[in-house]
Amino acid sequence: MEKEDVINRKDSFVMSYEHLAIFIPVQIEFIRANKLHPNFPKDMFQQLAIMQEEAGEVTKAVLDYHFGKDTIEHVREELIQTAAMCVRMLQNLPK
8 A cells, every 4th residue: 555545545544654753742742741730721821821932932943943053853842842732722722
């Protein structure tokens, strides 16, 4: 079976190795953040502030990388942390 056939199948949920390499670290960070900070705010604006703070760290890491002061791995780490906070917000949306 071709790679595209596996990814595009409608009858089951299949994730490529490239996606797993992204989503597994996000899930690990999500679990770590929940343990470290179990009392995530209920207020969406407070949640947004937390997520935006993480996004600001991505901005700083990208700038530092661009000017040779940091590594692409640090950019990746900050993106993973931001993605985990996005997942946390999604999980806490009103039903």
